[in-house]
Structures are given as C-alpha cells and as structure tokens.
Amino acid sequence: MDATPGAIVVAVGGHGWSAAVEYAAGEAVRRRRALHLVHAVSAEDPNEAVTGIELLADAVRYADALLDGLALVTASLVPGPAVQVLEEAAEQADLVVVGRRPESVRTQAYVHSVAGGVTARVGVPVVSVPDGWHPRVGGATVVAGIDDPEKRDEVLAAAFVAALERRARLVVVAAVWRPPQTHVDDQGWQQRLEEGLARALADAAETYGEVPVEIHVRNTHADEALIEASCSADLVVVGRHAGLVPGGLHLGPIARAVVRRAECPVQLAIPRSAHRVRPAAVRS
Secondary structure, three states: OOOOOOOEEEEOOOOOHHHHHHHHHHHHHHHOOOEEEEEEEOOOOHHHHHHHHHHHHHHHHHHHHHHOOOOOEEEEEEEOOHHHHHHHHHHHOOEEEEEEOOOOHHHHHHHHHHHHHHHHHOOOOEEEEEOOOOOOOOOOEEEEEEOOHHHHHHHHHHHHHHHHHHOOEEEEEEEOOOOHHHHHHOOOHHHHHHHHHHHHHHHHHHHHOOOOEEEEEEOOOHHHHHHHHHOOOOEEEEOOEEOOOOOOEEOOHHHHHHHHHOOOOEEEOOOHHHOOOOOOOOOO
16 A cells, blocks of 8 residues: 555545545645545456546546645555455555445445444544535634533544634534423533533643634534534534444444534544544644
8 A cells, every 4th residue: 555654545436436535635735745545446356446447547637636736646446345445545644535425225334334444443533525515615614513521622622623724613513412301400501511612622722723613502412413514514523432342433323423414524533542643733
C-alpha cells in the first residue's frame, strides 16, 4: 500500500464515489496532505480488476481536476475485502473517507459491511459522505452531536478542529429524550446540561482556539435532532464507542442512524482509549 504517511485516504467504489473524492480533496487542501485513492477488487475475478483499473483512473482524473496541483494524488488498486484493504491503507492516514449510497435496504447493509467495518477497525477519524453531496455555498457550519457525556470531549475536540479549519461556526446539539413526567421531577436538567457544555467548550477553546459557538439543548431523540441539523451543516461530528474487544470500536445506534440518513458528511470521532494519531494541526 503506497499511501503517503498522513494522507487523506478515500475509498473509491462502484457507486457514488465522486462525492467522497470531492470531500477528501477538500480535506487534503485544508490539511495540506496528500490524497490517496483506494479501490478494493476481488482477488478471484480478473474482469473486476480490469473494470477497477478503469474506475480508479477516472477517479484519479477527477481528483486531479479538483485539486489542480494543490495536493499530491496517489492511488492503489488492491485485491481483497474492502474493509481489510481500507484498514491497511489507514494505518498511517490522517483521515479515512467513505461514500454512502442513498437511503435504502442496501444502504443499511453498506453501513454494516463497509462503513461499519471500517469504523470498528480503523483508529483514525472516519467520514461518511452521502452520495450526491457537494460543498455548500456561504458561511460554514460544523455540528457536534453530544448524546453521551463519556464521548463529549472527543467529539468537541474533533468538532473544534473542523470548525477552525473551515473558519466555521460550531453548533453543539445536545439532545436528550426525557418523558414529560421527568420535567416535573427534575426541572433543572436543561440548565445543568448547558452549564456543563459551556465549561467543556471553554476548555476546548483554550486548547484549540476561539470559534463562534452556539449550544442547542433539546428534549428530543438525538438522532432526529442531528439529522435535522445536518440539512444546514457542512459536517456533523458524532462519537464512536470503544468495543468490548481490545482495540475495537463500533457505531452506537444514534451514530448509525445519523450516518445512514444525514444530508451532509458525518465524521466519526475516536474514543480517547483508541487514539492512535493526534487531530490535524490547525493552520492559518
């Protein structure tokens, strides 16, 4: 696997790869990294290899046109299962980008087989890009989804870096579904949550720098709140769970729903226990 160390690795598949390549190209420019395109093919089907060469060549031409010399573009056609190929390509990567098919039964299978598999086995941030996505015009917005206090610091760190790189505002969405009766029993839950987030954001600002921040605390299901927020966002950042198997990670039900249905790219942050690389340095 001949990826440049620290490269942005993007999976090139047979469907909807252009949106993933476009997002990855933007990240390569923002982070001043090389862009490495990877296409996995069957080791047992020569015809698939021939088709794969043509597809990868098209993707390289597309990436070159997008970047216009602003970043190095490399590519690999690799025999083997897609998840395994991407795991190996990600060993020295800064970020892994995968595409997402339109919402369907096949999409759900894809989330479990490729994006889900990559998420469980790759120790760097992973971004899922919906098919047909293009960068928004106008002021940029990064959304941080906080549904679990144990993942709060990792999500906020990744979201701060993303907002700084994009010169974007950061919208922190903390959605908790509490039945009406709990509001009577505990009327101060929303204020406590907002205060806790404000303290965490102040700590993050000291580490990463100042960005415009809004805190939205909502009494609703977290996945629905984040999917709604994705309609006017450039990126949604959510957390992953540390798995039961040492070194393993997995998507929780909220992250899985957001990855499957979000209108914008979704970045899956890394649990602190699984960190293998530091977030990309913020550059002026």
